[in-house]
Amino acid sequence: MTTGRSFVRQYLSNKPHKWGFKVFTRAGNSGIMYDIEIYKGRETVEARSLGLVGDAFMRLLRSLKHTRHKIFFNNWFSIVDLVVHLKEIGYDCAGTVCQNRLSGCQLMEEKELKRFDQGHVDWRVEKSTEVCLVRWYDNKAVTLVSNYVAVEPKDTCRRWGSSEKDRNRKDCERKVEIERTAVIKEYKYMSGVDLADMLIELYRSNLKTRKWYMRIFYYFLDSAVVNGWLIYRRHCWLIYRRHCWQSNEKPMPLLKFKTSIACSLGYSDTSRRRPGRPLSLEAEDVRHDGYNNFPEFGKDQKRCRICQRKTKILCSKCLGIALCLVPERNCFLSYHRR
Template identity: 30%
Template sequence: MQRRSCLYQPHKCEVHAFGVHIDSVYIGPSMTKAEMRKLLGIVIYMSVVHLPGRRDYWSAATRQEFVADAMPLNRFEEILSLLHATDNALIKKKGEPGYDRLHKVRPLLNNLNKNFAKCAEPEHMSVDEHIVPFKGHYNLKVYMEKKTNKWGYKIWGSAGASGYIHKFYVQGDNLVEDLKKRGFHVTCTVRQNRRRQCPTLTKKFEKKGRGSYDYRSAEGVLVCSWYDNKIVNVASNKCSVKPTAEVRRYEKKTKACVNIECPALIKAYNKCMGGVDKCDMMLSLYPIKMKSRKWYRRLIFHMIDLAIANAWHLQKAVKGTSSKYYKFKLAIAECLVQGALEPHPMQRDEMPNLPRDVPSAKHVPNHVRFDGINHLPKQMAKVPKNCKFPNCQRRTRFFCMKCKVYLCIDGKSDCFYNYHLTD
């Protein structure tokens, strides 16, 4: 059997696809980069526009032109079944030096972390966990009773207050060791049975009432127990208990708000936490749901979602405002399907088969209109149509096959040329 398709290479984003022989059955011709772009665009589109089943996007009753016109169903499922993120020939077997349980996704994971780190890290970051749902069989799958999705992969991420993920780890990586090497100071919650040799006087808290606290320190690490509605344990190698501050809480007995004392490290923890939770919330809005028994494909699609969420945060930081998240995902999907990311020659079988008197599109997105790729004129209408270029009163038979609008293209005007260069 020949090597399967490769989505990601360690230092160079390339796509390789080969015909594959499995049990003497030949599967498909070579895949192009344009097909991979279309596949990713379709998958992202499906995450926003939901239908009961994958095949419904091509069925007559619920057909989605964006998907069905981009790629045939059989070709889509064929490429999806061969989707990989590494070269299987380079994988170390269990027991061999250099064996990695995440070998199937390691190149993609490392590349994303490398690119995420290019954005400047804020002074305060939160580290938290979230679950990537998966019910298949793999030894990295965990069960977390208190999570909404109880079965799946545990992902640790470090994020700023905005929700931008600067680095993420799949369980199996050593998070604490990595943070130590990077010189991070940590303030975190700890469980009651994980305080080791730092016992605090938690038994007397209920008598003292809300706002009471106790702490111990050793070897540069401080552990503080604070009584709010229940006992909260926080450890830190950076913050101290003093100076304390007052926080406002509702008291059930008096049915009124009261001020209670709060240690400094707990206030600092509450101020900086929640970045990963924001990202987790965004990922849960429009996740890519491609069912598969292959454990690594669920992680691949989660990483794509994570990259899109980070891109949305960057757009918001640069522009000061951003479009709605689902519109942002749809714009990326359209960009990928239209082939706007990288020039490639248009094949004859990729030319859309349109009727002679097709009407002009009502709106053309800027990232399609101004990308400068494959804007090919074709004489379409039997009866001349109104030119789409602003302030042009003429009529024309020439049609842009990519923008799907009628534009003048003759010696008297340059509407076709100007439409794709000026706003």
Template identity: 30%
Template sequence: MYRKKFLSAKELEELLMNPSSDEDEELNLNLDAALHTNIIILPPKNDAVSDNEDIDDNEQLLEDRNEFPNELAGEVELECMFDDLNSQNPEINEPEVHVSPNKPNSASTSQNVASTSKKELACLPYKLPKWSKSHRVEFSKKPTDVSSENIRAIYDKIGNFNPLEMLELFLDSDIINFIVDHTNAYANIDKNNPTFKTDGNEIRKFIGIMYFSGLHTVPQLDLYWSNQQVFGCDLIKNTMSRDRFRKIKCYLHVCDNSKIDPRDKFAKVSLLNNMLNERFMQFGVFCHHLSIDEQMIPYYGRHSAKMFIRGKPIRFGYKYWNLCSHDGYLFQFIPYGGASSENSSEFGLGENVVLRLLSKIDKPSQHTVTFDNFFTSHKLIYRLSKLGYFATGTVRENRTGKAVLTDPKQMKKKSRGSMDFAFDKENEIAAVRWNDNSIVTVLSNHLMDQPINQAKRFDRKQRKHINIPMPNAIRQYNVTMGGVDLFDNATSNYRIRIRGKKWYWPLLTNALDAALVNAWKMHCICKKFAKETSMSQLEFRTFVVDALLRSETNSEPVCQTEGSPNVVVRFDSMKHTVIKTEKRLRCRKCSSQTIFSCRKCNIPLHPKCFEEYHTKALSL
């Protein structure tokens, strides 16, 4: 492609009549070899004035070079399109189609589109679809499900882990030490506290208090250390003092301020996010069905990356793009920094997000991915097909690739449950449209409308529930789409309630919550594989909090539940002593009466049962 602008039609006419007069030797050599030559009339500037405004936009100037208008309101541009094989310009790689702005009906637009050959269309990012209504079609490739083998390997490795050990798969010693190092480095900058120093054990207790705030919420942070029984908590008091907690919270850091990338809006937490993403993927993408969607993290302060989405449960906050399993395990997350984020110009925002998240998958043929109409387009499904991914998504009307389907307005007049189907033979993409409460359109490169399923709906006219036909692609979309919502719901159930004044504080607490939710999801996956009853999220979180706050503590815990003691506390071999009690109770080991108990576990035990109780392994 070669373009050159001219200030007047007279100048262009002289060149066309006598090409050798042009000083550009490259154009002089290639003009005769051009496959197509177009003259584009550029729109005039706002202050441009012309005495000759009667110009026919449909006039094809190249048909008769002797008929040129004397003057044009704006500039003109000469466009020459060459064959790649015959072009003498080595810098020409592929032809382009140029459309003059603000001139949708100009001769340049119609002429360029009409002159695009089949060879040029092959150079476009994807093949144009060829829609068919026939059902005698099928996909040449189908996904393979190896999730059971993946989960078996995971169970063999971590199936017997307790909840704290599950959490330490993600918040391991490397991340704890990472937080310790950057927190101490940040505190040393403050001249008022040159001697501040924390360690891994103290950071674990700090994180335990953070998690505790999701279980027991008070109006103000200081009330956890209140002497009033209504607010105060002895477990928190015995773990860490109020002033020490506030000091750690003030200096808590996960980055080096001297090495922050000014182009990264999330530089304060980017390193931590990257470390968590690596640990979330330590077992690979082990689930068969995946989903992609957005997550909102509540934030009401001032930051350029803060979003507002009307109609969402969380309207103000930071937006994350998440890749989750269909049951809510988070594999990858990407923060969204707004319109300034770098994206490929070939695709829109949603399409770029899908491609970035799926790039972490090593074996695309073993997974299916589902997303909603914010991300889906015919162009994206085609690209994913070429990369080996199996994708399904609802799609907006202007992104279907002009699928030959019943018009939504016409389908709305049909009975509930009516459907339509089209298949792109060129790219093997199916389009399914279904009439439910509203018109739903789905694109997929591995699902079709067959087999037809049944959906239960309430009929207002008949005042009863009825069954209506549902295409298979719609049904599979509904089954596999909710993974991110399940993860988001689990995060919001017991979200850390301690607030901070720094803009990145919600991102830090969300990272900690994500690690704990993933640990619980991993626990549920292992228990489900073993066909055992898993802990509820409340039980799991309580176990973790109790273990973090009681383990290796120098103080005596006084808030002990009546149930079995925490496994980590029972076998930590620290501060367990036999004491004499006032009441006679049944020994937890031999069930006979005793007046002795363990001081730390706060359970009745005979002195002879004491050692065996604290050393014999307990199966979860």
């Protein structure tokens, strides 16, 4: 939220913060964001072959190197013409769709579906384009459109019971087994964007500013931190998983990860000394990164950080910390090893 005036600010009635910037995001199932576009207004859109929504969607796909991807989207992007176009250029896609975007397709109303049990489905397929519309009843009706998957094969899933009998049960007994269509099962991969939004909102950089572009910068900064943490966590799981679990070390949480980045950036440049009392704590990442940690001679003797003996050897990077470097002991090497 910002009080600064900007032509790109939008009134978003369905959002917790009504005034803000509309952002289109393409993210993977893991939550890693690969492409971001800020909505700049209807007048700034150059081509409108697929409409405002469709053209914004296609711009997010420009950075994809090949079409061997399955694309999932919410009902804001769900236009039948866009789904058909994605089928023509080789993309498989699925997403929820609003009632007013069914292109005249007649599906059972929610009142009719309530007569049946949970898991009942009504669907239609356009033979010429092979686009399928599926309306599945859970606690309410959910309508999806897809160009590569429809109803079969079905499976079962556990959902909260919606009948009066189920509501009177205990919480542990209220979940029931219902039928689930194939397109509903595939749509679970849509959660990547929601995961990214949730992680950004956890520790958002809420710095007050009257400059609207600073709010966009803070969003990009938070997005970069979340992307970095997700990649770091994936790295720990895939590469060092055995080492982490054997030594009872788990990947650091997001808050600690963001704090460590702030500490590393704060201590990364020590060439210019600032006036005032020097800081006594050093960043662990700067200490152990193995980059530009060189010994240098100081004017006065100081206490060694390891053995507490006096020495003139200082670390050129770690805020001038004194460390012994003599034949009898090598505190300089011990300090910079993990």
